[in-house]
Amino acid sequence: MKRTAKFLIxxxxxxxxxxxLFKGLFLDPHEVPSPLVGKPAPAFTAPLLSDSGNSFNTAxxxxxxxxxxxxxxxxxxxxxxxxxxxxxxxxxxxxxYGLDYxxxxxxxxxxxxxxxxxxxxxxxxxxxxxxxxYGVYGVPETYVIDKKGIIRYKQIGPITEEAFFSKILPLVKxxxx
Amino acid sequence: MIPELGHYSLILAFFFAIVQGTxxxxxxxxxxxxxxxxxxxAARTQFLFIAIAFLSLEYAFYTDDFSVLYxxxxxxxxxxxxxxxxxxxxxxxxxxxxxxxxxxxxTMAVTLFAKALPDSFxxxxxxxMGMVSMGFLAFIIFTSSPFERLIPAALDGRDLNPLLQxxxxxxxxxxxxxGYVGFSVAFAxxxxxxxxxxxxxxxxxxxxxxxxxAWVFLTLGIAFGSKWAYYExxxxxxWFWDAVENASFMPWLVGxxxxxxxxxxxxxxxxxxxxxLLSICAFSLSLLGTFLVRSGVLTSVHAFATDPRRGVFILLxxxxxxxxxxxxxxxxxxxxxxxxxFDVVSRESMLLANNVVLAAAAxxxxxxxxxPLLMDALGAGKISVGPPYFDAVFVAIMAPGLFLMGLxxxxxxxxxxxxxxxxxxxVAAVISVVSAVLVPFVxxxxxxxxxxxxxMGIWVTSTTLILLRNRIVARQDTTPNLVDNLxxxxxxxxxxxxxxxxxxxFVLGVTLVKGYESEQDLRMDKNDVAKIGNLDFKFxxxxxxxxxxxxxAQGTFTVTSNGKEMAVLHPEKRFYPxxxxxxxxxxxxxxxxxxLYISLGEPLEEGAWSVRIYIKxxxxxxxxxxxxxxxxxxxxxxxxxxxxxxxxxxxxxxAGEPQEAHEAYSA
Amino acid sequence: MKKLFILILLLTNAAFAGDAKPLADDPVxxxxxxxxxxxxxxxxxxxxxxxxxxxxxxEDLRKEIRVQMRAxxxxxxxxDYLVARYGxxxxxxxxxxxxTALLWFGPFLLLLIGGFVLxxxxxxxxxxxxxxGEDA
Numbered sequence: 011m012k013r014t015a016k017f018l019i020x021x022x023x024x025x026x027x028x029x030x031l032f033k034g035l036f037l038d039p040h041e042v043p044s045p046l047v048g049k050p051a052p053a054f055t056a057p058l059l060s061d062s063g064n065s066f067n068t069a070x071x072x073x074x075x076x077x078x079x080x081x082x083x084x085x086x087x088x089x090x091x092x093x094x095x096x097x098x099x100x101x102x103x104x105x106x107y108g109l110d111y112x113x114x115x116x117x118x119x120x121x122x123x124x125x126x127x128x129x130x131x132x133x134x135x136x137x138x139x140x141x142x143x144y145g146v147y148g149v150p151e152t153y154v155i156d157k158k159g160i161i162r163y164k165q166i167g168p169i170t171e172e173a174f175f176s177k178i179l180p181l182v183k184x185x186x187x
Numbered sequence: 188m189i190p191e192l193g194h195y196s197l198i199l200a201f202f203f204a205i206v207q208g209t210x211x212x213x214x215x216x217x218x219x220x221x222x223x224x225x226x227x228x229a230a231r232t233q234f235l236f237i238a239i240a241f242l243s244l245e246y247a248f249y250t251d252d253f254s255v256l257y258x259x260x261x262x263x264x265x266x267x268x269x270x271x272x273x274x275x276x277x278x279x280x281x282x283x284x285x286x287x288x289x290x291x292x293x294t295m296a297v298t299l300f301a302k303a304l305p306d307s308f309x310x311x312x313x314x315x316m317g318m319v320s321m322g323f324l325a326f327i328i329f330t331s332s333p334f335e336r337l338i339p340a341a342l343d344g345r346d347l348n349p350l351l352q353x354x355x356x357x358x359x360x361x362x363x364x365x366g367y368v369g370f371s372v373a374f375a376x377x378x379x380x381x382x383x384x385x386x387x388x389x390x391x392x393x394x395x396x397x398x399x400x401a402w403v404f405l406t407l408g409i410a411f412g413s414k415w416a417y418y419e420x421x422x423x424x425x426w427f428w429d430a431v432e433n434a435s436f437m438p439w440l441v442g443x444x445x446x447x448x449x450x451x452x453x454x455x456x457x458x459x460x461x462x463x464l465l466s467i468c469a470f471s472l473s474l475l476g477t478f479l480v481r482s483g484v485l486t487s488v489h490a491f492a493t494d495p496r497r498g499v500f501i502l503l504x505x506x507x508x509x510x511x512x513x514x515x516x517x518x519x520x521x522x523x524x525x526x527x528x529f530d531v532v533s534r535e536s537m538l539l540a541n542n543v544v545l546a547a548a549a550x551x552x553x554x555x556x557x558x559p560l561l562m563d564a565l566g567a568g569k570i571s572v573g574p575p576y577f578d579a580v581f582v583a584i585m586a587p588g589l590f591l592m593g594l595x596x597x598x599x600x601x602x603x604x605x606x607x608x609x610x611x612x613x614v615a616a617v618i619s620v621v622s623a624v625l626v627p628f629v630x631x632x633x634x635x636x637x638x639x640x641x642x643m644g645i646w647v648t649s650t651t652l653i654l655l656r657n658r659i660v661a662r663q664d665t666t667p668n669l670v671d672n673l674x675x676x677x678x679x680x681x682x683x684x685x686x687x688x689x690x691x692x693f694v695l696g697v698t699l700v701k702g703y704e705s706e707q708d709l710r711m712d713k714n715d716v717a718k719i720g721n722l723d724f725k726f727x728x729x730x731x732x733x734x735x736x737x738x739x740a741q742g743t744f745t746v747t748s749n750g751k752e753m754a755v756l757h758p759e760k761r762f763y764p765x766x767x768x769x770x771x772x773x774x775x776x777x778x779x780x781x782x783l784y785i786s787l788g789e790p791l792e793e794g795a796w797s798v799r800i801y802i803k804x805x806x807x808x809x810x811x812x813x814x815x816x817x818x819x820x821x822x823x824x825x826x827x828x829x830x831x832x833x834x835x836x837x838x839x840x841x842a843g844e845p846q847e848a849h850e851a852y853s854a
Numbered sequence: 855m856k857k858l859f860i861l862i863l864l865l866t867n868a869a870f871a872g873d874a875k876p877l878a879d880d881p882v883x884x885x886x887x888x889x890x891x892x893x894x895x896x897x898x899x900x901x902x903x904x905x906x907x908x909x910x911x912x913e914d915l916r917k918e919i920r921v922q923m924r925a926x927x928x929x930x931x932x933x934d935y936l937v938a939r940y941g942x943x944x945x946x947x948x949x950x951x952x953x954t955a956l957l958w959f960g961p962f963l964l965l966l967i968g969g970f971v972l973x974x975x976x977x978x979x980x981x982x983x984x985x986x987g988e989d990a
Binding site for chain 1 (some may be wrong): 563
């Protein structure tokens, strides 16, 4: 019996590998989770879109649960996401703040004028420096930030209705308590 | 019409694969001659229909039939003919068709050249190949048909990815597939032998040439791919430890181990369990590689458009084929005998030690490739495992193997003495140590990697040459004439020498290029001169060129050394309008001692360009080494005595006489 | 006068066929950047190194690395800076820790176990002392 058992080792190893491979089919190797989740959101002050005299400051957000949505006029997936953001804004449950990433005011404003403005305020990040601090590697990306200024969740890629209702909304409700 | 013909041919081929994979097995089991004899005709008919399907698709490419979705997505009317035909394997569906076509080709070869095998064995062998083919055909027909129509037809195709528009695309995939699909034959031999319950010397002897042919193709295929990356990607890299490269490298490592363990099994009837396991593993790793590329579980440059349905299908297929094979192995292996005895220090044991090293090396590649997936699946975060890991771990594992390569071939069969081997290798040891110190010293840069690398390269090379010398000296009494003496040495022995020399040359190439390559990022105006060492690179400007399906800015550089012209190079920056992509086409002056490699960066202001100039010493030795290895394989195959033996073996087998160990391969 | 003319001609000519200038201002920093970024993964294309990638984010990150190096940060500090933002995913050389112990040491363990098993089997297999060596 013992003699036979050792010949089963290759099969056993293979079956373990199959388990992992099967699990792997449902994971996305391109998605890089952010190490910033659970850490304080990097502080920044940035001029507002089409209103560079005034600025957005993360310090003003203390005590409030908010979404930081990184987007750009040149990003195709952001256009897909836009109506969802508008719908979220309409519910009034949570405020979304935009970060216009590596963009020009002119083009970004045109998108807002055409499709509506889901954002409470839009900060601009012309040279992408704030983006680097937040670990942005592809727009759109959205951060859920709690009352203490801690990042609680990062959505990579567009927020779909499904993602909003299944992940973001319950989390926001929980954090707002 | 023609694409439908192709589609139906595939379905018919699937039908014949089912016949080939099932009925003959029942026939052998039930002793029903009629069913058993279906194997060969079914296999050949299957191949015929696959060939029709393949040609139909080629015809669609040839005639720019953009009503076929696959053609429309991988070809374009302006594509040069050579690339239109090669575009067949430019995407997922077509490359799967190439896969089964090559499997069909191997099956055909088995029906033609494996005639002398005992009937029951041969029929089982062909049936196993039919089963392998069955799964792949089903996969193509149900999830990835290349014949799907596009209605309405596209006006023009989306073009072949410009990265693939290169002569490398014409040769690399078919040769590579010939290699790793070729291991299916060794796999089928192993399964047939396990089913038969007869794992013996004959089995090893029969498997060996088939394994060697597949190995030769795989070696060449990997070398082509690496060479292609070298000149096409524009940054002079030749191996990136990408998931797909690893997927072809693992079967190579295991295949190399298999060739060596077959030698022990054939000579001593020993370690059969290990050898049969390697036969299964070599092909299993080929299949695993296919899964890794097609399913999208790993990020890779080569990743095809992914679809989870396909992933699930291939995974199921893996479970059936590999899982089935390993289960059969677990059931039958305990009954396999131990074979002849040999000493702990002997040629046999060294061949097996080499196997341990190669298996551990393959293990390190597998672990490194799968680890990101492992971590992710366990929710432990995402990591990347790249060249720095493999360079460190793989090299450290292989180093003792290279050292053993010097000892092994000098050891006597059955029982060797270490002091005796030591005496024989004194000269090689001295030469290697001296070069390991001297070469880095002369070149002006010493690192541990350089010292170890040069030592290993020279060690392998010099011990191999000493081997030849010893052989000549041993024969001098009987054949004093040197030419006769050399002629009398079996080709298989030369094969081993060449393959081992290839390893030495390869190691030297890798070590020297990694240690001494240089790279300059420059800003060059027209007529500027870059001085690198004793070479002057003069930039003569950029001209606009119109290619068949691209526009190009072509630079001209004149390279002179002390006023003497060495080369004129034309690196290009190409724009392919259909896919809107820009490609950097480097230009290279290859040389025995160094390559001059120029790639054009971006245009800067006032007609200046950013330019990258690389000097790559001994880089060609990498591929020269691979070609030597492949030539070694050819030599072994060409050994006449081997073929005569085969016939004799067959007679022996029929007469049931004991067989004498095979001389050519004992070399 | 003629000599002067020739001299001027030579000078202008020399200026015209100038020497190629390195692209980077500071070759030392550039060499450090090259060495470091060829062990980092580009997040956008994911299968090239940060050194070879042409993606805009890679460009920005290289710029940022240069700034930090100029400010006197060590290589380790710069890598830590990137890992804090993008995670271990950016490193092609995975860190050695509990989770990667198997990755780094597994192959050597495999080699040791394989060697040990082979030795045991060979010992058992050899058995007798009356084996005679055979020349090839």
